[in-house]
Amino acid sequence: MDLLTGFIAFIDKERLFTRDQSMLLAVSGGVDSVVMAHLFKAAGFNFSIAHCNFQLRGEESLRDEAFVEDLAASLQVPFHQVRFDTTAHTASHRVSIQVAARQLRYEWLEQTRVTAACNYIVTAHHMQDSAETVLMNLSKGTGIAGLHGILPKQGHLVRPLLFAQKADIQAYATEHHIAFVEDSSNITVKYTRNFFRHKVIPVIQEAYPGVVANIAGSITRFREAEILYAQSVETHIKRLVEQKGNMYMIPVLKLQKTVPLQTVAWEIFRQYGCSPAQLPQVLELLDSSSGKLVETGTHRIIRDRQWLLITPLAEEEAPVIVIEKDRTAVAMAGGLLKLKTSARKDTTTIPAAAHIACLDKHALQYPLILRKWKQGDYFYPLGMRKKKKLSRFFIDQKLSLPRKENTWVLESAKRIVWIVGLRIDDRFKITDQTKELLTIEWETL
Amino acid sequence: MDLLTGFIAFIDKERLFTRDQSMLLAVSGGVDSVVMAHLFKAAGFNFSIAHCNFQLRGEESLRDEAFVEDLAASLQVPFHQVRFDTTAHTASHRVSIQVAARQLRYEWLEQTRVTAACNYIVTAHHMQDSAETVLMNLSKGTGIAGLHGILPKQGHLVRPLLFAQKADIQAYATEHHIAFVEDSSNITVKYTRNFFRHKVIPVIQEAYPGVVANIAGSITRFREAEILYAQSVETHIKRLVEQKGNMYMIPVLKLQKTVPLQTVAWEIFRQYGCSPAQLPQVLELLDSSSGKLVETGTHRIIRDRQWLLITPLAEEEAPVIVIEKDRTAVAMAGGLLKLKTSARKDTTTIPAAAHIACLDKHALQYPLILRKWKQGDYFYPLGMRKKKKLSRFFIDQKLSLPRKENTWVLESAKRIVWIVGLRIDDRFKITDQTKELLTIEWETL
Structure with a gap:
């Protein structure tokens, strides 16, 4: 299947958007986003191009900006652009260059999407980006939600290249004589991600050359597993939590017997402001005497005979x-x-x-x-x-x-x-x- | 918490065995299994020691065998040992040295467990072994079951060191002046595992020094997620599959509307001999006309108007x-x-x-x-x-x-x-x- 066919099939399968909707493509000028713009053109979709100039690389930043503007002109689509004082933002918000660039980029893209009356922002994340995310989450510790990788659709963001391997994108550019600049989107990429991209994945590929596609295939299964997980959590919550006015009641005995206890308890109490660090204290209430309580940021969880009672913290006089x-x-x-x-x-x-x-x-x-x-x-x-x-x-x-x-x-x-x-x-x-x-x-x- | 306390707490928490049960420890002579034997002694548990000599390293194999025999004598526990002609087994069964060693080892351990009337075989797998398993499974592609790592208890096998980091085991050996030989258990370790141990994990540690403990923590959550997954699958199966005699019936419309379809369908049809490669054919029956069918190794799945009917393949005359x-x-x-x-x-x-x-x-x-x-x-x-x-x-x-x-x-x-x-x-x-x-x-x- 060629890239264009796969691209259209993926948009269809994941229901990313429809032909009557209008898309705002974030294009850095790198191979991924430029090929994506060409695919949108070839598929006959309705789109505009947006480019952020982070003004971090002098002449080169200007070159990229001009390149993307020309691209928009040659594809005959509207062009939006912005120049950020990224360095100033970094200083005033005390964040890293990467964080500053990401904040500025997504805020501006969303604003532009709204003012230009587009339905979705489109980014050129591909299969390897998603596999990297899963490996990084696993390495720093995660739950099942950390295994779904980069989602194809999330709020007003869609990522229609997630089905594609980097090599296929590059091959498409070569085959169709598509020009691009060196991928400046790397500015918005964290150090750790680059480390996984250039140091970790190539090593794993020595043992498993198909690691990226293998993880991508696993992600599809993990996403379905996550849905089943959520269904099961929902069943437990319905079984365990009873609402009376603005108070919630959980029978101690029923919760004690619940399997798996830790995860079900976490999924319940996080809804009432409980942090992971507080969960053990909340679970201690199961073996405590009446009157013991734990306060989260938003609620009070009280042991009251055979119940845990959850009440909102008394609200201050509305200021x-x-x-x-x-x-x-x-x-x-x-x-x-x-x-x-x-x-x-x-x-x-x-x-x-x-x-x-x-x-x-x-x-x-x-x-x-x-x-x-x-x-x-x-x-x-x-x-x-x-x-x-x-x-x-x-x-x-x-x-x-x-x-x-x-x-x-x-x-x-x-x-x-x-x-x-x-x-x-x-x-x-x-x-x-x-x-x-x-x-x-x-x-x- | 010192290693011995953690060890006893882990056995208790995971309900691995009780004090009145008798354990058969697989001891190679390497630091992990030797420290494990000392921990069993210090905890006052009832155990024997078993050693396999794979006869692959000449004098060194004999040295290890003698070392473990002396260890058993000094700890005053029964000693079982065996010498394998691993090379011959490799040739006759056309398997690799690693596979041969693992087959011979587990078969003999199980036989010895039965004849020596022990309750469980005990191996010295630790936290890093389990983290390696998860990383390897992910790299080669897996479902949620590939994320639970090495299980603390599985059939007649228990692994009471899974809570411990390699460094803690080594520190315990140093502190208690425990002698050991170079870890010959590596013979039973696959090439790929060694690759992950020596090439992949050290690289990830540059970005995430706590990667092993982080993955181990994630595994605990994945195991609970897997239980919730299984509960949800069970609910779907009850809802979808109706038994009539030795035939199973699934309403097409109900299955079509099921979310998540792929995973639920897989969990249902695998029980009737369906392979992953056959699943798409079975799902095609949802859009087929009456009379279409798929044969698995054990069953026939037939589209019959608004139903899928699953019947066992006609058995041949019992030979x-x-x-x-x-x-x-x-x-x-x-x-x-x-x-x-x-x-x-x-x-x-x-x-x-x-x-x-x-x-x-x-x-x-x-x-x-x-x-x-x-x-x-x-x-x-x-x-x-x-x-x-x-x-x-x-x-x-x-x-x-x-x-x-x-x-x-x-x-x-x-x-x-x-x-x-x-x-x-x-x-x-x-x-x-x-x-x-x-x-x-x-x-x-």
Whole structure:
């Protein structure tokens, strides 16, 4: 089967997207992403190309940028690009170059996907990337979820080259005389991954030349095993956990007899804020006297005669913070907001990071109100014309329970302006008419 | 926690054996098995020591044998030993030195366990052996069962050092001034394992120094995940497979809708002789017309309107082969028997391999009868005084269904003499009174 046929079959089998949807391809200019763009063209899919210039390699970065721009032109598809001050981000966020590049890249891609009204971001991860992930997870210790490798579809990301071996991608480029630049996407690759790619896998290949394909085949089975695992966990939870109002009850005797105890207990208690380090303490409650308890970040687990009772930690009086027009900083539980007003110039670029809100100041009515989100809240997510419930938005964002519970919203005249750190409201975005900007940066503490 | 405490805790936690049971320790003379023997002594357990001399390294093999004999004497425990003609076995069975050594070793250990009335054979596999197994399985491709590593308990084998790191074992030897020889057990170690031990793991350790312990920790979670997997498979099978007499019925629509289909289908159809290569053909029946069928080695799977029907292949007329006194070879389905009569001498050694039956000729009544086993059959397994049903014996031996169905038994005057290739009957074994031997060798074809 040639690469193009395999590519279309994989998209179909994994239901990655349909022909009427529009895709945003992350293209570095390296062989993988360039071949991917050519495959999209050959298949007749609807797509745009996005390129990040991390400005880390001077002339070479500019060369790559120009190369990808030309590629988009020759394939006759829209082109989006951005230049990051990666070094500054590294310093201001105290993260490594790799982490900075990944953060900037995915934040900007998501923002671009929304503003360009694309359905999915597409990356060129292939079979070996996925095999590397599994080997690395295993080497640093993992559970069954660490064995599914890189997923073909995850939120708004799809990876239609996961079926392909690196060698097949390279062969396709040669056969079709496809030009590419040296793979600059390696900037976003961690040191450890490169170490596995260049030092570990070649050694294993001496004993098992087919190791990459072998692991990829195993991943397919592990993914199905993970589904069966989840089904079984669900059955245990239904059997063990009883809900009464906002309290959950687990019969001690039934839990004690559960096989396998450790994993089932972990899958239950993690939902109530239990950390792996706390699990042994929670399990000790099975042999404790009434009244003993363990507190997680979000819940209290109490031994009460033949039951474990799980109750949410008493919530503090819901805090409301009023922000007057001249305020420049606001401290609250979990973080700090920094506010800055500036005039809009033609050269103004809108920061892409989700932790920065860039708002049209004249659309706002003061004072602004900062509060925790509550059920029933809704907003118009940036790039969308329809309103959306926050509860629904959190599900799409796959927020964990504690993360969700601690989310703040910024309000102006009873309208939500910003889900702090996640997404601004479309009604307050910068437009061509905007004269003055309010930029708010959220720093988690 | 020191090694001895960890050792006792691990035996307790994994319920490997109890203090009133008697253990047969496989001791090569290397640091792992010698430290294990010292730990058994220090813990006050009841044990014997067994040593295999593979006669592959001349003087050195003799040195190791003498060393282990002295160790047994100094620990004041019974000593069993054997010398193998490993090279001859390699030639006659056309297997590698490693495979020959492993076959000879486990067959003899099991025979010795039975005759010495021990409960379990004990080997000195440690944490790194188990981590190597998982990495090797992953590299050659595996399912979830390939991730549980070396099991602490399996049939009549226990491995109480799996909790320990190699370095801890070596430190214990140093601290307690325990002498040992260079680890000759490596003879039974495959080339690939040595490759992973000396070439792959040290490289990974450069990136993840804790890789061995990390994999070992993951194995604990994978084992529990495997239990949850099995529970879920069981639920699907109950939901999907209906038994009517000796026929099994699966509703096509229900199977088609099953998630995850591939794995659940595999777990169902493997029970009816389906091979991995046949599974796609069986799944094609879901989209076929009535009357289409797939034949496995043991069953017929037929599409019949909205059902898949599974029926056993029509059995051939049960064959019975009569063996007269002067017969020297018998060919039958699956193999060949070679018979040889000889006088018993003082120097006669009884072959340990399960594929050779060594019988007291005068206990036999001719003609002998060779037939397939049937429900209701029982015998007195070598080393036991109580009779045992064959169906029970097969469960203990963990025979696969096809292997079980193809098992022959040798009968003398309606009494079972030998479960061919598996175990002789205690009533026909060689004793001090035996004058003439009948040796029967089973060659599978």
